[in-house]
Amino acid sequence: MTHLSGTNSPSIGPDYIVATYRLVTRDKDLRKRAESIAVGLTVGSWTDLPAARQAQLKPYCGTVGETRILAEHQDGSILAEIEVGYPVRNLTPRIPALLTTVFGKLSMDGDIKLVGLRLPEAFVRQFPGPKFGVAGVRQRLGVEGRPLIMSIFKSCIGMPLDALVEHFTEQALGGVDLIKDDEIFFSEQLATPEARVAAYVRAAERVAGTTGRKVAYAVNLTGPTYELRDRARRLADLGAGALLFNVFAYGLDILQELAADPAIQVPIMAHPAVAGALYAAPRHGIAASIVLGQLLRLAGADIVIYPSPYGSVTLAKEEGAAVLGALRGPSPHKPCLPAPSAGIHPGMVPVLLRDFGTDFIVNAGGAIHGHPGGATAGGQAFVAAVQAAISGRPLREAAQASEPLAQAIARWGVAE
Amino acid sequence: MTHLSGTNSPSIGPDYIVATYRLVTRDKDLRKRAESIAVGLTVGSWTDLPAARQAQLKPYCGTVGETRILAEHQDGSILAEIEVGYPVRNLTPRIPALLTTVFGKLSMDGDIKLVGLRLPEAFVRQFPGPKFGVAGVRQRLGVEGRPLIMSIFKSCIGMPLDALVEHFTEQALGGVDLIKDDEIFFSEQLATPEARVAAYVRAAERVAGTTGRKVAYAVNLTGPTYELRDRARRLADLGAGALLFNVFAYGLDILQELAADPAIQVPIMAHPAVAGALYAAPRHGIAASIVLGQLLRLAGADIVIYPSPYGSVTLAKEEGAAVLGALRGPSPHKPCLPAPSAGIHPGMVPVLLRDFGTDFIVNAGGAIHGHPGGATAGGQAFVAAVQAAISGRPLREAAQASEPLAQAIARWGVAE
Structure with a gap:
């Protein structure tokens, strides 16, 4: 799918798991939605934290990648994709940690599908993969x-x-x-x-x-x-x-x-x-x-x-x-x-x-x-x-x- | 939801797990679809079996309950519900056996949702339930x-x-x-x-x-x-x-x-x-x-x-x-x-x-x-x-x- 419009954002660093979500929403502020996920599913809160705590939590806080509108529907809703990066240090190298982080609560959050998952190679290497x-x-x-x-x-x-x-x-x-x-x-x-x-x-x-x-x-x-x-x-x-x-x-x-x-x-x-x-x-x-x-x-x-x-x-x-x-x-x-x-x-x-x-x-x-x-x-x-x-x-x-x-x-x- | 039309069938016996599926289909022969599930997800085949094998497998074969049309869509498809009974003797009292039986392959079979599950009480009793x-x-x-x-x-x-x-x-x-x-x-x-x-x-x-x-x-x-x-x-x-x-x-x-x-x-x-x-x-x-x-x-x-x-x-x-x-x-x-x-x-x-x-x-x-x-x-x-x-x-x-x-x-x- 080509995208209609979107934001170019600084690319997410190598130590992040990057999840891509496809969603249908009426709220066109995709960046705000992505930011709320990035914070909510990592350190929990951000803007109201004192500076010292922000400095301490920064390495654990999620980050936002690209956002793009794929289609605009006649009913005013849009089909969009957003990317969210999760610091790999938040997780253990197990599927339950991965799924709960990138699609735990979010799975219950309306019309949203997890469509992509980019994993740091060092993280991948901690999984066994096929024995044979x-x-x-x-x-x-x-x-x-x-x-x-x-x-x-x-x-x-x-x-x-x-x-x-x-x-x-x-x-x-x-x-x-x-x-x-x-x-x-x-x-x-x-x-x-x-x-x-x-x-x-x-x-x-x-x-x-x-x-x-x-x-x-x-x-x-x-x-x-x-x-x-x-x-x-x-x-x-x-x-x-x-x-x-x-x-x-x-x-x-x-x-x-x-x-x-x-x-x-x-x-x-x-x-x-x-x-x-x-x-x-x-x-x-x-x-x-x-x-x-x-x-x-x-x-x-x-x-x-x-x-x-x-x-x-x-x-x-x-x-x-x-x-x-x-x-x-x-x-x-x-x-x-x-x-x-x-x-x-x-x-x-x-x-x-x-x-x-x-x-x-x-x-x-x-x-x-x-x-x-x-x-x-x-x-x-x-x-x-x-x-x-x-x-x-x-x-x-x-x-x-x-x-x-x-x-x-x-x-x-x-x-x- | 009230149903538009359907078949009354002999109720399914007490030793069956009864799954209700809601599906969207163009094929209005709901009974045939249900029968194919009932056989396919239990003994595998039926009509081409010799009588002796049929007699042997009968207690393990699935059975069909009610089928009903809930809505007819303009595109010719229907929203329907079908009931399929699975002999409880086919399963062990564990969730993987239950899910694989009633919604294993079927989960991949197009527009179909498992919406109901009636379990024999003797089967339920074999699960632990809450300890506290x-x-x-x-x-x-x-x-x-x-x-x-x-x-x-x-x-x-x-x-x-x-x-x-x-x-x-x-x-x-x-x-x-x-x-x-x-x-x-x-x-x-x-x-x-x-x-x-x-x-x-x-x-x-x-x-x-x-x-x-x-x-x-x-x-x-x-x-x-x-x-x-x-x-x-x-x-x-x-x-x-x-x-x-x-x-x-x-x-x-x-x-x-x-x-x-x-x-x-x-x-x-x-x-x-x-x-x-x-x-x-x-x-x-x-x-x-x-x-x-x-x-x-x-x-x-x-x-x-x-x-x-x-x-x-x-x-x-x-x-x-x-x-x-x-x-x-x-x-x-x-x-x-x-x-x-x-x-x-x-x-x-x-x-x-x-x-x-x-x-x-x-x-x-x-x-x-x-x-x-x-x-x-x-x-x-x-x-x-x-x-x-x-x-x-x-x-x-x-x-x-x-x-x-x-x-x-x-x-x-x-x-x-």
């Missing part, structure tokens, strides 16, 4: 030079362990790299996470005899917060390939704790469940690029599942690009492996490669389980599609040597 | 028959401990019952929470010699998640009167852990920071009554700070009433003590009593520190106002015997 990142996940899974392929359990809840193992095996036989739990799988009545990991590891070993590949299992890390760390270590020791974690249902600080724990030697896969409640509204909440991108990378997700630009549930195109930029753009931290999800079928793989390069996860549910030949054929179709796309061969040509791919294309077509 | 509740907090603080009075620190960040103690003492001398930290106070460079509690407890003892009342201190519980429990116990042992906790910046499950911990014998005060990012949007996110009411009580907040209906930052009147209903309406759990905040001055106390009864906290910042006579006089004005209002005496009459109250009324008036 793209290279680490690839190394653990033994997959180089191509996207990874992940299959999503279609059903988990209500299934006894033997049926789950059968379901797992069917997916594994397709040759996928990863199989992930349903994120809503919390009940432990029929099969605990520990029992699932143990059983699936054995199933994966059996399948490896056929496929030559040992598929990794992303187990849903569930339970009370103070048991998660021990459980994560235990599931890793049992052979879990990754930990699926509902970060936004639990809390970003818990992710940070898990990521920083050297005893948890397994990648963490962040699920976006509940995140839409934070990012999806146009004039409230926090931008998707911050929620699903910046914060997840800071806190240490290795793999990030988020809405693809292809499904019915989508992010706006530029929002999705901003998420991707935050996940793997320049940073002191390792890049996260993106898993854009929804609407993915084998005929989309060339488009996915064009849009995401090779460092991402082809994440599929419906097109695995809805494949005319079943879930095994569904996985095989993706494997064939990825092989073809990587070597630049047209899918329809590759389909001549792969019946599963041919069936998938007959069903869902090839995307342009 | 209204009666427990009253007993600990020795206040009966009148609202409690809380003063909010104006400045915390950047202040050395001696200045903080001075600031605390000034507030305590006014005779308030509680003094709370600024919720943005995370830095420990100048004064750790432990140092503050120790110093303020000594200050409170000194002040008690003058006022006859020992004020309680609500300390901001901060730090990494896996240190919070030990710190909470330590702060309680040091004499903290309450733990201020940024529940939404950390995670509701952490609140549940703290509330359920028998070793933490101190009330928990939930701050709504960041909650606006979840509840404030009209067509996305989760209703305030759920976020600030139902979930906080389930997870075990004893005191809940939330936007009052009086300040510039307000909840819609019916939203505020719904929050209050959730905090202290019928439930197997103890009631929470509400602390409606923003826009509170001494002249409002009779209105507060009319709107909230006696079981609430008069929570004031600006009217304490902005009092013409200073923070001590600010507290005294509130104490005088509460005494007068409780005994049914007009404030202006009471002000004849209280100079601080007279000054407050001259400044802010008396609300009707």
